[in-house]
Structure formats: structure tokens, C-alpha cells
Amino acid sequence: MTTTAIFGSHVLAEQDGQPVVLRDRWVITEGDRIAAIATGRPKADIVLDAPGRFVLPGLLNLHNHCFSEAVARTHTEDGAGRKSNGSIVYTVLLPLTKTGLDIFTAEERMAVARMGVLQLLKGGATTVMEPFRNGLGEMFDAALEMGLRFYGAPYLFSTADAKADASGQVVYRGDDGAADLDAWNALHARWEGAGNGRIRLAMSPHATDTCGPDLLRACAARARELGAPITTHLAQSRQEVDTIGQRHGGRTPAEYLDWLGLMGPDLLAAHCIASSDSDLALMAARGATVLNCPRVFARGGTTAAFGRFAEAGVRTVIGTDGYNMDLLGEVNAAAMISKIAAGRPDVAGAPELIGAVTRQAARAIGREDLGVIAAGAKADLTVVDLTHPHLQPLHDPMRALVWLANRANIDGVMVDGRLLIQNGHFLAGDERAITRAGAAAIEKLWALPEAQAAFNS
Helix, strand or coil, X not given: CCEEEEEEEEEEEEECCEEEEEEEEEEEEECCEEEEEECCCCCCXXXXXCCCEEEEECEEECCCCHHHHHHHCCCCHHHCCCHHHCCCHHHHHHHHHXXXXXXXXXXXXXXXXXXXXXXXXXXXXXXXXXXXCCCCCHHHHHHHHHCCEEEEEEEECCCCCCEECCCCCEECCCCCHHHHHHHHHHXXXXXXXXXXXXXXXXXXXXXXXXXXXXXXXXXXXXXXXXCCCEEEEECCCHHHHHHHHHHCCXXXXXXXXXXXXXXXXXXXXXXXXXXXXXHHHHHHHHCCEEEECHHHHHCCCCCXXXXXXXXXXXXXXXXXXXXXXXXXXXXXXHHHHHHHHHCCCCCCCHHHHHHCCCHHHHHHCCCCCCCCCCCCCECCEEEEECCCHHHCCCCCHHHHXXXXXXXXXXXXXXXXXXXXEECCEECCCCHHHHHHHHHHHHHHHHCCHHHHHHHCC
């Protein structure tokens, strides 16, 4: 059993259930578990003793899309590709990712998956929940191969060919729900518990406006039978709210899920930007979680304020949505956007935001063994180098982490006791080769006439 000792000038631990930063401590791991936090220099197989490191519980990123946002990257900023300044989900992302999976070889799909996992690890995440089209099963292979703790969430649709009409309303074409649930069950049978339990599945009906009542009820029943978390997109646009109201007797998307029995402690709802105050009160009462991804909406000029959800009493965690897989940068955006939206500096403070990618995120998926540095917890750690000039002089490491740090300061990432990133570099592969192969696959999709039409509309 391999033992590792990592020195932290600062170590984020807990005392009496509250976060506390300890000075000059060693975090010792044995196998896949944290063994102790010590003061004296220990003996271990691997000793990392660089000064100025902030040792954190492994960061959890519970909403990300490696493939779809790679398709959009540098094509959809500055309003490009947005019809009538609307969402790009149904006009660009879903149609083009479907096309991509139709034309990519297995090797190209794996290249895209590897590039995504590499970005996630270098962005500081140790655990990721990743919704994706179920034709991209290579996400599981890449996560297993590269060491990530992974909750794969293959989409289920009432129609896999959902498209927005001229008014922005999503139109169904066919009924794919039963086939998608069969595909999800097959993936669960193949992957659940792989990699010493690192690989898990989440139930992921895509969104309220692409999934009908029968499919949503079936998804919830199956997930709860297996103890799998449920994740979906909720109220991510005004058009979605209008569509659900028209289809389902004036209900909001949150009321629709509650009516169907999905609104509960096992529900992780992405975005929720078009939720009303009463919707948020309902979510808080049911114990649901909001997955806040502020930067992808800021790209389109929309405020997705962590502070609004958190102050409504809803457990709120932070994900990257795939657009920019820098989890520290996303936490910074959550802080800044929350303060601007509230017009106050005291909302969305550093300890709360760090909790949103550690302890609170772990609790959202029912994992008391993640998101904390304590004896017996999983040996998942994120190490940040605080010696960079832009982080000095240093008074409060938690504020420095939120307000000044970014992915360039990620020094180490450990999952299950295995070092994956050291000195900022991926240890188990050629970063340049992984990036070249993944980018080449995406460029193959960009070259298609339908992609050119979508981006230039």
C-alpha cells in the first residue's frame, strides 16, 4: 500500500463541522484513504514538501460538458451563433453534437474525451459529474484510464432530435425515451463501480422541455431504485419556462418536476436562471441542489448569481458547464457576479464558495467521504501553489484562492491516493498529444457546412 505525505503551508480541514485553515501540516495518505493530518515530518513512500502550498480537499465539479462546449469554444462568444440573442443550446450545441457523434470514429470520440478529462484535472477537479449524449460512452473509458473520479450522466430524451422552431420553442420529433433508458441501464451494468468505485452513473434526463412526464417519472423511479443521483437542466432560459407553462397547465419547470415527484434531495438542477423566487423556495423546501455555472451565462450577457440561490436557502454548488474548465476561475466568477447582482460586498464569501466545490458538493451526491480532509476520507486532494507573485503577499489563503488564484496555480491533483497532476503537469500521458488529437476531432466537425451555417447565423 503506497503512502504519500504532502506538506501544506496551509491545509483546509474541519473542526466541529466548520472549515478551518491549519498552518504547516502534513496530509498523509495510505492507499486510497487519508490516514492523518500531522505536524511532524512523516516517513512515506512519496514525500512532497514544497513550501507555500495550500492543500485542499479534492474539488468537485458537478456540472460539465466536455464535448458540447468544445464545439462552441471561440465560435459563440460576443453573441455569435445566437438567433435573436437567444440560447445556443437548441440551435448550435445539441444539433452539432449529434452530428459529431454520427461522423466521429471511435478513436476521435476517445480523443475528445481524453482532452476533456485532461482539462478537468488541470483545472483542479478530482470528481466530475458529466452529462453527455449516450453515444459518447468513451467518456467512461477516458475517466477510467486517466484516473478521474467520474459520475457519468448519459442523457435521456423524449426526443434525441429536439430542435427549436422560429419562436424558440423546442419541438419534439419522435419518442426515444424507452430506448434511452435501455441504453442508460446497459451503461450502468457495464460501468457502475469500475475503477475501485471511481466510476459511477447519474440519471440525467436532459431538461424539462426535452423530457415528457412518462420519461421523467421512469428516470426517477429507476434512479431511486439504484441509489443514483438525478441531474437535469432546469429553467435555463425564458423560452423553457414558456414552453413548460404552455404544455403543462401553467406550471413552471420547478413545479413540473415537483408534480412528477423529482424534486427532492437527490435532484441536482443545473442553472435555474429563469426560476422565480417561489420556485427557489420550493427547491429549498424539497432539499434540491442548484448547479451554478456563472461564466457560461456571463458569456451571453446573463447573470447567474450564486448568491441569489444560496440566499434563498437552496444548497448551491459550482460547476464549469464545460465552457472553461477552470474551477477556481468559476468560483471567482461566482463571487464577483453575486456581489454585482446583489449590490453588496458581503454575499457569497470565500468560505461559502470553497464549500460549494468541496463539502457541500460532496453532500449533494451523498458522499461523506469526499470534500473533506479527515482520517478515513477518500485520498482526493487538490494542491494550489500560493507562491506565485499575484498571490503574494498573503494574509488570508481562502480569499486568495477565490479572488486571485486560477488553474495556472494548480500544483497537484490526487485521486484515490494516486497522483495525477504534479508540478502542474499530467503524469500519465503526453499533454500535447492529447490536446492535438482532441482539437483535430473538433475541427473536423467545425468544417462541416451545417456547422458553418450554425456559427454564422
